[in-house]
Amino acid sequence: MPGTGGARPSRNGNGAVTRSTLRQQIADALRDEVLAGRLQPGQEFTVKEIADQYGVSATPVREALVDLSAQGLLDAVQHRGFQVHEYSLDDYREMIEARSMVVDGIFRAEKEHDRGPRAATILTSVRRRGEEARRAATAGDLTILIGYDLRFWRELSELFGNPYLADFLHRLRVQAWVCAVQHLRRLPDLRGHLWAGHTELVEALARGDAKAAHELVIGYNHHCLALVERLAAE
Structure with a gap:
């Protein structure tokens, strides 16, 4: 997974990637995309698009996007997904x-x-x-x-x-x-x-x-x- 902020996935006793780690990893990767300017202000995307991009389920992606929204980096767009917040x-x-x-x-x-x-x-x-x-x-x-x-x-x-x-x-x-x-x-x-x-x-x-x-x-x-x-x- 790309990005400078993400860590390698941790695994539980069964060898599966934990959801909380995946959630953080996706959030870190998307934050890096925004910081690098590859995700532009106002650019919209859906949970499904991000899930497909990283080959993961929708749940950790949605949680990661909500986390980034709480940090002021994304805005939730009703019935359409999320967009990169535009700062003035x-x-x-x-x-x-x-x-x-x-x-x-x-x-x-x-x-x-x-x-x-x-x-x-x-x-x-x-x-x-x-x-x-x-x-x-x-x-x-x-x-x-x-x-x-x-x-x-x-x-x-x-x-x-x-x-x-x-x-x-x-x-x-x-x-x-x-x-x-x-x-x-x-x-x-x-x-x-x-x-x-x-x-x-x-x-x-x-x-x-x-x-x-x-x-x-x-x-x-x-x-x-x-x-x-x-x-x-x-």
Whole structure:
């Protein structure tokens, strides 16, 4: 099954693929299709079409599509199936604003956060994700960048030990990428256009420099918004 987010199917004692795993695998694969821009905003499809595409039954497909609808990536169309949600430029602006407020709160909390062995382990992993994201951004490889960027921010959010906050921020970032992709794919060459400051941000956090981290995130949000606004205007 295609997609960067899906795991291999787990199996129960009888060797059958569990439905819950299949449901998640299909949801991950479709999310990757949307993030890659292969499923376009407004594009419609039915449960049967997706089930036939992946060679599975309708039940886990329907459950996966409902999950993606709850995440704001799909819309249910009465008597017709589902369609990819269409985000506007105003939606993107509000996502950036919300994202900025959440991350800003995280960095304020970081000033009083006690570092320990767990934090050092997370930072090591985040640094690796950041290096991969930086390389992908520099090369203009949007698909690879999105995957590493989402993992980077997910793990960075976990540094502060609030799983609800991490889940919220991850969902917001997925939505922001879905909105941005439709514009970014218009550029034939993305080299030099994508933000590549992930490792700088990790180093700022590692040395406890919340001010520098805050400024990097402000620059990141400004860069993303300015680029999408320019492409939308064109």
